Amino acid sequence: MAYAYTPGLTVTRSAVIRRKRILPLSGEVLKSKGDIVAAEDIVAKTDLPGSVETVNIVNRLGIASEDIREFMLKKEGDRVSENEPLAQTKPLLSWFKTVCKSPVSGTIEKVSEVTGQVLIRGEPQPVLIRAYIDGIVVEVFEEQGVTVQTTASFVQGIFGVGRETSGVLRLIVSNPEEALDADRIDESCKGAILIGGSLVTPDAIGKASETGVRGIISGGIHAKTIKDYLGYDLGVAITGSEDVPTTLIITEGFGKIRMASRTFDLLAELSGKKSSISGATQIRAGVIRPEIIIPADKSASIAKSTEREALKIGDPVRIIREPFFGRIGKLAQLPPELAKIETEAKVRIMIVELPDGQRITVPRANVELIES
Amino acid sequence: MVLATDCGSTTTKAILIEKKGDVYRQTFRGEAPTTVEAPFEDVTKGVLNSIGELEDLSGRKILENGKIIFPAKGNVGVDIYISTSSAGGGLQMMVAGAVKTMTAESAQRAALGAGAIVMDVLASNDMRPPHEKIERIRQLRPDMILLSGGTDGGTVTHVVELSEYIRAANPRPRLGITFKLPVIYAGNKDAREKVSEVLKDISALSITENIRPTLERENLFPARQKIQELFLEHVMAQAPGYKKLISWTGAPIMPTPAAVGLIMQTIARNHNINIIGVDIGGATTDVFSVFGGVFNRTVSANLGMSYSISNVLAEAGLANILRWVPLEIGEEDLRDRIKNKMIRPTTIPQTLEELKVEQAIAREALRLAFIQHRSLAVGLKGVQRERDVGSAFDQTISGESLIKMSELDLIVGSGGVLSHAPRRVQSMYMMIDAYEPVGVTRLAVDSIFMMPHLGVLSTIHEKAATDVFEKDCMIHLGTCIALSNTGKAKGNVVEYSIRMPDGSVVNGALGYGEMALHPLGVGEEAEVTVNPSRGFDFGKGKGKSFTASVTGGVCGIVFDTRGRPLSLPEDKAERIAAINRWNQTLGIYPE
Numbered sequence: 029m030a031y032a033y034t035p036g037l038t039v040t041r042s043a044v045i046r047r048k049r050i051l052p053l054s055g056e057v058l059k060s061k062g063d064i065v066a067a068e069d070i071v072a073k074t075d076l077p078g079s080v081e082t083v084n085i086v087n088r089l090g091i092a093s094e095d096i097r098e099f100m101l102k103k104e105g106d107r108v109s110e111n112e113p114l115a116q117t118k119p120l121l122s123w124f125k126t127v128c129k130s131p132v133s134g135t136i137e138k139v140s141e142v143t144g145q146v147l148i149r150g151e152p153q154p155v156l157i158r159a160y161i162d163g164i165v166v167e168v169f170e171e172q173g174v175t176v177q178t179t180a181s182f183v184q185g186i187f188g189v190g191r192e193t194s195g196v197l198r199l200i201v202s203n204p205e206e207a208l209d210a211d212r213i214d215e216s217c218k219g220a221i222l223i224g225g226s227l228v229t230p231d232a233i234g235k236a237s238e239t240g241v242r243g244i245i246s247g248g249i250h251a252k253t254i255k256d257y258l259g260y261d262l263g264v265a266i267t268g269s270e271d272v273p274t275t276l277i278i279t280e281g282f283g284k285i286r287m288a289s290r291t292f293d294l295l296a297e298l299s300g301k302k303s304s305i306s307g308a309t310q311i312r313a314g315v316i317r318p319e320i321i322i323p324a325d326k327s328a329s330i331a332k333s334t335e336r337e338a339l340k341i342g343d344p345v346r347i348i349r350e351p352f353f354g355r356i357g358k359l360a361q362l363p364p365e366l367a368k369i370e371t372e373a374k375v376r377i378m379i380v381e382l383p384d385g386q387r388i389t390v391p392r393a394n395v396e397l398i399e400s
Numbered sequence: 401m402v403l404a405t406d407c408g409s410t411t412t413k414a415i416l417i418e419k420k421g422d423v424y425r426q427t428f429r430g431e432a433p434t435t436v437e438a439p440f441e442d443v444t445k446g447v448l449n450s451i452g453e454l455e456d457l458s459g460r461k462i463l464e465n466g467k468i469i470f471p472a473k474g475n476v477g478v479d480i481y482i483s484t485s486s487a488g489g490g491l492q493m494m495v496a497g498a499v500k501t502m503t504a505e506s507a508q509r510a511a512l513g514a515g516a517i518v519m520d521v522l523a524s525n526d527m528r529p530p531h532e533k534i535e536r537i538r539q540l541r542p543d544m545i546l547l548s549g550g551t552d553g554g555t556v557t558h559v560v561e562l563s564e565y566i567r568a569a570n571p572r573p574r575l576g577i578t579f580k581l582p583v584i585y586a587g588n589k590d591a592r593e594k595v596s597e598v599l600k601d602i603s604a605l606s607i608t609e610n611i612r613p614t615l616e617r618e619n620l621f622p623a624r625q626k627i628q629e630l631f632l633e634h635v636m637a638q639a640p641g642y643k644k645l646i647s648w649t650g651a652p653i654m655p656t657p658a659a660v661g662l663i664m665q666t667i668a669r670n671h672n673i674n675i676i677g678v679d680i681g682g683a684t685t686d687v688f689s690v691f692g693g694v695f696n697r698t699v700s701a702n703l704g705m706s707y708s709i710s711n712v713l714a715e716a717g718l719a720n721i722l723r724w725v726p727l728e729i730g731e732e733d734l735r736d737r738i739k740n741k742m743i744r745p746t747t748i749p750q751t752l753e754e755l756k757v758e759q760a761i762a763r764e765a766l767r768l769a770f771i772q773h774r775s776l777a778v779g780l781k782g783v784q785r786e787r788d789v790g791s792a793f794d795q796t797i798s799g800e801s802l803i804k805m806s807e808l809d810l811i812v813g814s815g816g817v818l819s820h821a822p823r824r825v826q827s828m829y830m831m832i833d834a835y836e837p838v839g840v841t842r843l844a845v846d847s848i849f850m851m852p853h854l855g856v857l858s859t860i861h862e863k864a865a866t867d868v869f870e871k872d873c874m875i876h877l878g879t880c881i882a883l884s885n886t887g888k889a890k891g892n893v894v895e896y897s898i899r900m901p902d903g904s905v906v907n908g909a910l911g912y913g914e915m916a917l918h919p920l921g922v923g924e925e926a927e928v929t930v931n932p933s934r935g936f937d938f939g940k941g942k943g944k945s946f947t948a949s950v951t952g953g954v955c956g957i958v959f960d961t962r963g964r965p966l967s968l969p970e971d972k973a974e975r976i977a978a979i980n981r982w983n984q985t986l987g988i989y990p991e
Contacts, residue, residue, distance in 0.1 A: 053572075080568040082530035093557070137568060142560040142594050145530075147568050187743045251735040263702055263711035264683075265742050281743065282736040311707055311745060349747040350737070350754055371755040372822035372990055375748065394747045 036346065036397035037184040037279070037317060039291050045180050045321055046166065049157050050173035052076070061168050065159035065176060067194040067304050072157040072173045078150030081132045085115045086144025088128045093144035100146075102136050109133045114146060160192050161304045162323045181298055181322040183279070183291055185245070188307030188318025189254060189267045190275030193221075195242035197322065199299035201225040204292040207284065208246060210235040217241050221303055221320075223295045227284040228276070233257050236274045243275040243305045245295065245320060247287030248354075268308025268316075275307040277318045280346070285354035288346060290398060298322045339397070345380060349394040356398070357382045401472035402864065403454075403462065404853035405447050406656055407434055407485040407645075409683065412443075414450035415853050416458055416478075417868055424864035426872040429848055430454035435641070436487040442641035443487060444648075468648055480860070483649050484852040486656035487639070491515055491631050494542040496522035496566070497612075498549035498558040501781045503587065506612045507548040509696065509776065510586070510620040514627035515655030516544075517684070517701045522565070524549070524558040530565060537569035543635045545571070545581065545603075546623060547595070550588030552613045559591040563598040570602050579638060580604040582630045586611045586623040604634060618780055631655060651860050657686050659855025661697045663869060664688045664812075666858045668695075670866060673809035676835065678766060679851070680815035682706035682745055685765055687773035691802045696777035700769040705762060705817050706745030713738050716764035723968050724760035724833070726979040727753060752989060755822070759830055762817040766834035777802045805838045805964075806884065806939050812874065814846035825917070825955045825986055828877040832958065836966050838884030839939020840928075840948050843877040876922050876953035881930060885937045886963035887912065893936045893961050899927040908959070915982045916959040920952030928957065958986065 055074020163178030208224030430453030469477035497504030668690035858865035
């Protein structure tokens with residue numbers, strides 16, 4: 029049962045990253061295969077049908093539904109502008125005429141003789157899809173979008189909020205134990221993605237948003253800080269579409285937790301480079317983790333990704349639940365038999381050796397591999 | 401020899417059911433991760449893996465070249481294969497009706513009973529402006545829409561108006577981009593033609609009988625059947641690998657909750673009892689009830705123990721969770737712990753303290769899901785009742801809850817936190833706290849969550865399904881005898897005597913706000929005489945004594961004099977002391 033483990037988060041110096049950039053409905057693709065693109069470039073666009081407004085003509089004019097067409101000035105398919113008359117009564121004296129105007133600009137979609145209402149489709153809204161990462165277009169899906177590929181350093185977080193963005197990475201703490209507070213943020217951080225340590229404070233997020241910081245990466249954060257930042261409590265971990273000024277990526281979990289050295293060291297080394305980040309997280313049904321992609325210089329060689337099949341003694345692991353939450357260690361033993369833990373539940377366990385040499389027993393469900 | 405699988409959103413569970421002598425028994429169980437999502441995108445892979453594990457455990461050869469061997473011969477093959485599915489988020493529906501508390505509510509009951517998650521309920525009178533309704537339909541992308549409205553001969557305009565909104569939204573199904581969205585019309589029959597004109601070219605429209613032909617009558621069965629039919633034809637057929645899976649099964653694949661509902665109804669009917677069932681999962685909590693033969697099911701799509709655990713906190717509030725925890729625990733700490741469980745849903749409590757917190761959250765999830773259930777499991781609203789002089793002063797209105805705790809016979813719990821609690825008495829205690837049963841009520845848990853499998857099985861072989869349900873699925877916990885009102889008492893509120901199966905008699909007495917546990921084994925029956933003090937009611941009336949035959953279980957008989965509605969001491973120190981006292985009396989935790 030060495031296969032029964034929680035796959036961990038990837039932290040890798042070099043990997044080939046591909047990202048599909050697809051429109052929500054068919055439209056126009058603006059790039060061709062082989063094109064070099066920057067993260068900000070638009071690769072595809074389309075128009076979303078406008079939203080629909082309804083006008084109850086028969087109520088407004090005091091007529092019968094089945095007679096509606098007699099009073100309409102516009103028919104299905106006609107364009108109307110805001111405040112343009114849609115229908116009017118025909119009294120003997122035009123003085124007593126009642127006019128019904130369009131509340132929006134758009135196109136008449138339906139005139140109903142049953143309900144007496146008119147549906148007006150508003151102006152279409154443009155949708156633009158950007159490349160998201162600096163790279164090369166390797167695949168084109170007709171009328172849908174493209175795949176962009178790059179060679180990059182790649183770090184997955186455990187949880188994030190906020191949209192895709194890009195900016196220059198900037199180390200702002202001196203070690204992974206340190207908390208990122210407001211005092212460390214100044215005007216020079218505008219447009220950057222900040223690398224923090226164990227915690228990001230509420231006032232740091234406030235200052236970052238004001239200053240125009242694009243993103244913050246931190247080991248931990250208090251749940252309440254996120255709640256206050258979003259203005260509501262997250263019920264389920266499906267994020268990425270929040271309209272917040274600064275995207276947040278948490279690498280370890282909730283609470284004050286030191287960023288894993290491996291993640292911190294890699295990010296620190298890449299400080300000053302351009303990176304693309306996304307806060308999108310989805311835990312259920314097709315896991316999506318927040319990510320930090322730092323495209324490499326052209327000369328970078330690609331480390332071969334090793335397909336992991338099972339746990340091995342010596343593997344680096346992260347403990348993901350109390351009482352050892354956030355500790356990093358090495359897998360020391362994998363006893364095959366079930367063991368009784370403090371709660372009296374009989375579960376599969378593993379023995380983990382902490383950096384100070386201490387050996388602890390942890391349920392396997394509470395351990396995550398640190399993947400490379 | 402029956403092979404059954406349930407393709408859940410995370411795991412696919414396979415069981416084997418065999419005839420042993422005269423009865424059917426569940427013999428082996430295997431499980432494997434569900435493979436609906438990328439990178440596999442073929443549900444049958446997970447199904448085959450789970451069957452592979454069954455083969456390893458049972459020594460029976462079931463598969464050959466990736467196919468199930470039919471029929472069973474010696475130690476090879478099975479006679480029939482059946483399956484349920486809630487993978488890929490289950491069946492997600494939107495329902496619409498003319499009046500929110502009447503046809504729209506009936507439509508909601510029809511969809512829930514068919515095993516759906518209801519994403520939104522649209523009604524002509526729901527106060528939302530039309531453009532908001534249209535935008536909502538467009539954004540939600542349901543798997544299916546159930547449109548009702550109007551009694552036969554009633555409103556046509558409102559129903560056509562709703563269909564015009566659906567048309568304007570032109571919603572695209574969640575799965576299968578090229579397919580038209582299935583819409584079921586089950587409203588006023590006079591509006592059929594007009595609704596059809598509006599919707600036929602933008603949707604796959606089916607028309608079935610009105611779910612509310614008159615105000616006094618609800619007719620949910622035809623709509624439920626249509627929903628399940630379309631679920632199979634349209635929704636499932638679009639999910640990766642399901643076409644193949646459908647071709648393997650000997651009975652239609654059913655949405656998991658619909659199958660659980662079926663087995664609940666079968667049991668209630670066979671024993672002529674009233675049941676409440678619950679399945680508390682990681683993402684959702686399903687509640688089922690059968691009272692007086694009327695079946696209801698609700699799903700709280702946002703209450704669960706891992707993916708949705710954070711919602712339990714948001715809905716219950718911190719104070720309500722903390723009241724069950726006999727510990728000093730900081731608010732920030734608890735918030736962080738709950739969010740950590742949300743982002744790492746597969747972790748388990750390692751320390752006793754963590755277990756206590758988890759079981760406190762479970763109480764609130766169970767309680768809130770039950771409140772939602774009670775609000776929907778009601779009689780028909782808008783019904784004019786004939787009144788005689790006596791009831792003219794009675795303010796009872798239509799739409800009263802069907803859930804009458806004093807008439808409840810059995811509570812069945814299922815789902816990880818209940819089925820896998822380290823001590824069974826913890827499950828019993830959580831359900832007593834969450835449901836507050838009154839009088840005499842039996843409690844049980846599902847051993848390994850095989851109710852879905854048994855539900856489908858009941859459609860083709862009812863005896864096999866009930867045999868396995870009673871012999872292998874249910875773990876009887878025991879019986880709870882509880883005070884049904886509140887009051888102040890200086891002395892005892894009840895004296896009782898229990899005549900045990902061996903003829904010995906155990907006598908006891910309890911003051912207000914206490915609990916007691918008397919062991920009585922599985923399959924054993926005891927005769928209990930309950931003598932409440934004046935003013936106290938144990939389900940038969942204030943001060944009324946009674947004798948009842950009660951059944952035992954792995955826990956036994958629990959007496960609960962904490963009163964209903966259950967309220968814990970306001971003072972923190974007093975509350976913690978009380979909880980610790982009850983925990984000790986019942987032997988809840990190893991301390």
